[in-house]
Amino acid sequence: MFLIPRHKEILDIARVQGKVLVEELANRFEITPQTIRKDLNDLCEKKLLNRIHGGAVFPSGTENMQYEQRRLIAATEKDAIGRAAAALIPDNASLFVNIGTTTEAVGQALLDHGRLMIITNNINVANKLRVYPQFEVVIAGGVVRGTDGGIVGEAAVDFIRQFKVDYAVIGASAIDDDGALLDFDFREVKVAQAIIANARHVILVSDSTKFERTAPVRIGHISQVHTFVTDNCFPENLRKICRENDVQLIETAKSH
Numbered sequence: 285m286f287l288i289p290r291h292k293e294i295l296d297i298a299r300v301q302g303k304v305l306v307e308e309l310a311n312r313f314e315i316t317p318q319t320i321r322k323d324l325n326d327l328c329e330k331k332l333l334n335r336i337h338g339g340a341v342f343p344s345g346t347e348n349m350q351y352e353q354r355r356l357i358a359a360t361e362k363d364a365i366g367r368a369a370a371a372l373i374p375d376n377a378s379l380f381v382n383i384g385t386t387t388e389a390v391g392q393a394l395l396d397h398g399r400l401m402i403i404t405n406n407i408n409v410a411n412k413l414r415v416y417p418q419f420e421v422v423i424a425g426g427v428v429r430g431t432d433g434g435i436v437g438e439a440a441v442d443f444i445r446q447f448k449v450d451y452a453v454i455g456a457s458a459i460d461d462d463g464a465l466l467d468f469d470f471r472e473v474k475v476a477q478a479i480i481a482n483a484r485h486v487i488l489v490s491d492s493t494k495f496e497r498t499a500p501v502r503i504g505h506i507s508q509v510h511t512f513v514t515d516n517c518f519p520e521n522l523r524k525i526c527r528e529n530d531v532q533l534i535e536t537a538k539s540h
Contacts, residue, residue: 291326298342299342302341303336303493304341306338336495358515361515363393365386370390370393375398377450378403380447380483382479384454386490387489391404391406391413395413395416397419402419402420403424403444403447404424405424405434407435425439426439436469441474445481447482450485451486454487455490463525466502467503477504487512488512516538
């Protein structure tokens, strides 16, 4: 497939970063945003990128993206989401932290907290927090996914059901316009459902690229969470669902 040099460079950036933004590309190539939008539309028509609000992402198809690639997508937004979610959790609390790069950002933002009991099925979170004496870190047993260090399966579900905690921090691979929370691995979804069922306050953390993605397995519905922390909830229908179900919506891009 023939690509002009700029298209090839845009595709290379998207492959490395997972995501490209119109404004950033316009500045990089010193051309108008309108030209970049046409570039992205051309690449999307060739099925080389998937369009999102304000840019495009490298396509994942029916497979989940590689962990390092996912970690790079919306990294700045995830850091802000992590800080905002951590601010909701008081000292001396118990909490679940689920699998995901955004939930890991929450874990990182908890480092200035005192006396937390953290139960997780995320090896990366456990490894990061285990060295801090103010935390009691409890890790689930089960099958460890080599791609991202997530612990999944029935053993992890049974483990989670032993607890009833103050807070849960969960993510999702995709969020549908009807409020459905979606993921790729049915084994991971069962753990997420157990976490939701065994927490008094559920915090969903997700950056806005998840509104443009899809995944085949249903975790649940956004009405089941108490607080939703994102950078920008641009789908108006999701805002409406949050209002109607008393879900607190925190948008970090609008809190400055």
